Amino acid sequence: MPGGGASFLLASHADRERAVDVLRAGFAEGRLEKGEFDRRVARVYTARTVGELALVVADLPQGPMPYPAPVAPVPQVFLPTPRPAANGKAVGAAVCGLLCLLTAGLTGIPAVVLGHTARTEIRRTGEDGDGLALTGLVLGWLSVGGWALFWLLIIMVGVLDG
Missing domain, CATH: 1.20.5 (Single alpha-helices involved in coiled-coils or other helix-helix interfaces)
Structure with a gap:
């Protein structure tokens, strides 16, 4: 060449x-x-x-020329309002609450603790995720209550048979 x-x-x-x-x-x-x-x-x-x-093509631009950007910014009224981020502890509470079914209730107490902590933080900071925290609380308390009832019945059967 x-x-x-x-x-x-x-x-x-x-x-x-x-x-x-x-x-x-x-x-x-x-x-x-x-x-x-x-x-x-x-x-x-x-x-x-x-x-x-x-x-x-040497005397031509290599593609269409860009149009100039608009000078005026979009007014704040027309911009979407940013959503607050979901509280991480609320997400953890919901996950632990859902995992109660798979872990035979082992994640019930963490779901309750995280749910209460998350709801306190959400009220203080205005973050999103109150529904997730409430879901974790309900499922966690159902798990804790179910296990408490189960052990109470086991003890009562043991005492009555004993």
Whole structure:
């Protein structure tokens, strides 16, 4: 390859299509007349090397020119209000409460503790997640109460049989 530059590489179909896209953008922006556009497209499809393609589009921007950004910012009234983040302890309470079913109640007490702590923090900070904390509390107390009732029945049966 003489000179070893990329301009001597053979042009691919994709290279030609990219060059035609640049010509289309230039024509759409009014940089080329219809006759000039047609002549250049014909040259693109007969070009053999990347260097020949580069010469066809050298005087055009490589794609459509961006429009200037709007000067006036969007008024605050029209912007969406950011939602407060969910309290992490409330999420933990809900997860522990749901896991009570899978862990045979072992996560009931953590669900109750996290639920009460989360509701206190939510009232103080205004975070989101009160429903999650309440879910963890209810499921945790049901688990603790269920296990307390179970052990009470076991003890009563043991005492009555004993």
